[in-house]
Amino acid sequence: MTALLALAAAAAAPFVFTSVAHQSLLVLIAINVILVASLDLLMGAAGLLSLGHAGFMGIGAYTSALLVFHRIAPFVLALPAAALAAATAGLFIGYPSLRLRHHYFVLVTFISGIILTLLFTSLVGVTRGPMGLPGIPFATLPLPGGVYTFNTFQSKVAYYFLALGLAAGTLWLRGRLMRGRLGVALAMIREDEDLAMAVGVNTHATKVLIFVVSTGLAGMAGSLYAHYTTFLSPETFTFVDSFNLFVMNMLGGAGTAAGPVVGPVILTVVRDALRSISPVLAEIAFGVFLIAVIAFLPAGLVGALQARRRREA
Amino acid sequence: MQFLINATFIGSVYGLVALGLTLIFGVMQVADFAQGALYMLGAYVSFYLTNLAGLNYFLSLPAAMAAIAGVAVVNHLAVYRPLRRAGGATTFVAALGILLILQNGALWAFGADYRLIRSPFGDAKVLLGDSVITYHQLFIIGTTALLILAVWLFLQRTRVGKGLRAMSQNRDAAALVGINPDRVAAVTFALAGALAGVAGALVSPLRAFDPHIGALVILKSFAIVIFGGMGSISGALLGAFLVALAETMTAAYLAAEYADLIAFVLMIVVLFLRPQGLRGRPVAL
Amino acid sequence: MPVLEVEGVTRFFGGFRAVGDLSFVVQDGEILGLVGPNGAGKTTAFNLITGFLAPTAGRIRFAGGDVTALPPHERARRGLVRTFQNTKVFARLSVEENVRAGCFLRIPGGIRRTLAGLSRREDAALRAHVDELLDFTGLAAQRRKPAEDLAYGDQRTLEIAIALGAQPRLLLLDEPFAGMSHGEADRCMTLIHRVRESGVTVVLVDHHMATLMRHCHRLVVLHHGEKLAEGAPAEIQRHPKVIETYLGRVADA
Numbered sequence: 001m002t003a004l005l006a007l008a009a010a011a012a013a014p015f016v017f018t019s020v021a022h023q024s025l026l027v028l029i030a031i032n033v034i035l036v037a038s039l040d041l042l043m044g045a046a047g048l049l050s051l052g053h054a055g056f057m058g059i060g061a062y063t064s065a066l067l068v069f070h071r072i073a074p075f076v077l078a079l080p081a082a083a084l085a086a087a088t089a090g091l092f093i094g095y096p097s098l099r100l101r102h103h104y105f106v107l108v109t110f111i112s113g114i115i116l117t118l119l120f121t122s123l124v125g126v127t128r129g130p131m132g133l134p135g136i137p138f139a140t141l142p143l144p145g146g147v148y149t150f151n152t153f154q155s156k157v158a159y160y161f162l163a164l165g166l167a168a169g170t171l172w173l174r175g176r177l178m179r180g181r182l183g184v185a186l187a188m189i190r191e192d193e194d195l196a197m198a199v200g201v202n203t204h205a206t207k208v209l210i211f212v213v214s215t216g217l218a219g220m221a222g223s224l225y226a227h228y229t230t231f232l233s234p235e236t237f238t239f240v241d242s243f244n245l246f247v248m249n250m251l252g253g254a255g256t257a258a259g260p261v262v263g264p265v266i267l268t269v270v271r272d273a274l275r276s277i278s279p280v281l282a283e284i285a286f287g288v289f290l291i292a293v294i295a296f297l298p299a300g301l302v303g304a305l306q307a308r309r310r311r312e313a
Numbered sequence: 314m315q316f317l318i319n320a321t322f323i324g325s326v327y328g329l330v331a332l333g334l335t336l337i338f339g340v341m342q343v344a345d346f347a348q349g350a351l352y353m354l355g356a357y358v359s360f361y362l363t364n365l366a367g368l369n370y371f372l373s374l375p376a377a378m379a380a381i382a383g384v385a386v387v388n389h390l391a392v393y394r395p396l397r398r399a400g401g402a403t404t405f406v407a408a409l410g411i412l413l414i415l416q417n418g419a420l421w422a423f424g425a426d427y428r429l430i431r432s433p434f435g436d437a438k439v440l441l442g443d444s445v446i447t448y449h450q451l452f453i454i455g456t457t458a459l460l461i462l463a464v465w466l467f468l469q470r471t472r473v474g475k476g477l478r479a480m481s482q483n484r485d486a487a488a489l490v491g492i493n494p495d496r497v498a499a500v501t502f503a504l505a506g507a508l509a510g511v512a513g514a515l516v517s518p519l520r521a522f523d524p525h526i527g528a529l530v531i532l533k534s535f536a537i538v539i540f541g542g543m544g545s546i547s548g549a550l551l552g553a554f555l556v557a558l559a560e561t562m563t564a565a566y567l568a569a570e571y572a573d574l575i576a577f578v579l580m581i582v583v584l585f586l587r588p589q590g591l592r593g594r595p596v597a598l
Numbered sequence: 599m600p601v602l603e604v605e606g607v608t609r610f611f612g613g614f615r616a617v618g619d620l621s622f623v624v625q626d627g628e629i630l631g632l633v634g635p636n637g638a639g640k641t642t643a644f645n646l647i648t649g650f651l652a653p654t655a656g657r658i659r660f661a662g663g664d665v666t667a668l669p670p671h672e673r674a675r676r677g678l679v680r681t682f683q684n685t686k687v688f689a690r691l692s693v694e695e696n697v698r699a700g701c702f703l704r705i706p707g708g709i710r711r712t713l714a715g716l717s718r719r720e721d722a723a724l725r726a727h728v729d730e731l732l733d734f735t736g737l738a739a740q741r742r743k744p745a746e747d748l749a750y751g752d753q754r755t756l757e758i759a760i761a762l763g764a765q766p767r768l769l770l771l772d773e774p775f776a777g778m779s780h781g782e783a784d785r786c787m788t789l790i791h792r793v794r795e796s797g798v799t800v801v802l803v804d805h806h807m808a809t810l811m812r813h814c815h816r817l818v819v820l821h822h823g824e825k826l827a828e829g830a831p832a833e834i835q836r837h838p839k840v841i842e843t844y845l846g847r848v849a850d851a
Contacts, residue, residue: 103402106405118577176713180705181705192688200675200764202669281421284414291410295396
């Protein structure tokens, strides 16, 4: 029920906040929701900390951008291709590393993120490296009347609805995955992996599965991002960005239903507000914020709220 | 031969930072990413002392060590100690937070312009066969060797140093025999901070720097520590040299862009083949 | 028909031989005790049988099939389930959710159910299984409590309930009486008897020689990783090698 209300509010938002700056923010929030929801599948559901998530977003972004730029595929195919590319990378990285103990896995994800950033920067022939990749074509949708182009320079509203739709879909998928058999397996892995194995859970296969789904969704978000900004640079997909996603997830509340929405909404807005005052101070504030959240609100805002409600009950 | 020379002096710088990292990890089980910022701050302290205060470059080195040691202790008191009970992943993230705060603080305070200190040796160099080594590079190698020796003596001969070693082996037992864990922790952080700070100060005359230099160095040092074995001093130093050598050779034979990657590739390889690192003790599965 | 056949199982850790040429059989429907002092290799043997360690040599056959190469979750799927020495439950989940987790293998899967959820009948069936287990183990009254809030004895009971959820043919219990008072151990043993009566073969590993002697049909005594003796409690009591190991040289008269 609250989900429907939230969705209605989200749909109404671009008509309430009509300035270009605000609508731009809305699109970014929607994309961040996809990213954080996908990260939460790892952190909240399975208890797997991943510090390289932005790297997978980058894979999706560059894949989609290059496919459409070089006229190899239209947007409708490039988006799923981006998700597939990121998911494949997730498979290569996840399959061996999920056999290791958890903190080694965390390290591998962190370093994978670094390596991906370095690859985006150094494969200049493909990605144009630090010079950036400009002129990415807008997203297009083949409709009965003709091809519709999401010209995000003219209007952000249509693209917002595209992103909102995918975000809602992602949240729905996440909800479904966390219920039922897979959700039980993930909770068992999160709480005690050995015990999970002892009662029949193939923990490795389950972890790889959720990792592939998570990275695939991040790749999809990357594609959305690329065709929104029409310009890509490796600077967007660094460990700082992975870090920011982590903070958003933690602040909202890992594993909670509303967390992946609350976190991105608050932090994207706060960040933007701080940045307009002073970009450097914004980053400092962010860092302080993060440490405060880890220290005082480990369950996130939604988690803390739930805990208080349980105690009063 | 030139490779070995380059590897030695680059490895020296990495080694100093890696040494601090591995000490902190061995004693506190904390992956202190903030060391990257300390490295960067060391360079800035040296810069301001020599360029603005007119201090002799050589004197700015111990000054940087002292100042950065202080910063490290503040980090410990303000962040790591209160978070002591939280998991390793949490402190790791907190460390990243500190790095970002300090890095951006430096951006705000010092600006984003590149700075450069002129080396007191100028461009003087020595020829060894057909290889070149500058006086400054020699100075770096020499100073590092001295510092490593000093650290070794500290750990072997002094009471606090022995306490540090005891704590890295068994924290509870050390506390039981009267070693003050808090004091040892503060000393460890101060020591690691001093090492990172002086590394930054040593490097500052080599090339222009800005507040972002810490990030890549700490990432590589981290990879080195894992490669060499977390908590192992010999591993950190050996790892630093090997990685520096690999970097130099990659830059020469492949492409300069890939040199930065090699440290991480080595780290991933070691994680899959021998997770405890070159010189680490096997971890229970 | 033997449920479990351990054949010539050996395990080295570097140069140290933890288990050496261990062979024994577990008969269907019995309660077998694995005894031995600390360091005798009981835990290693346990981990080898359940798949948490791979043997250096030897075979393990379960219900007629060779399981030596199978990982723990595959063995569980065939009915070989274990508990752990250090109490392992899903701490932050409720008692009910813990038992439901134990019933993992009974939850129907597939893409349709992932996207649309279980049918009402499937859901009710699952709920019935969980209720049955809660009643069987006497934990129904505490079903909503977080597992970490349970008393120690109840947590150990919960462990057994979780294991039963996997519908084992053979249940291996690792030191089930550790840290229990006599009363708690007796109650636990009563539960174990009822488990056996429901058709599950049980293997117990423990130090409590006396308890195992009283309740097990047969015992396997380990020493330095090797089988010292195997047989009914009465035989073991009189076995010269056992007496020598536990009590020193046989005294005259």
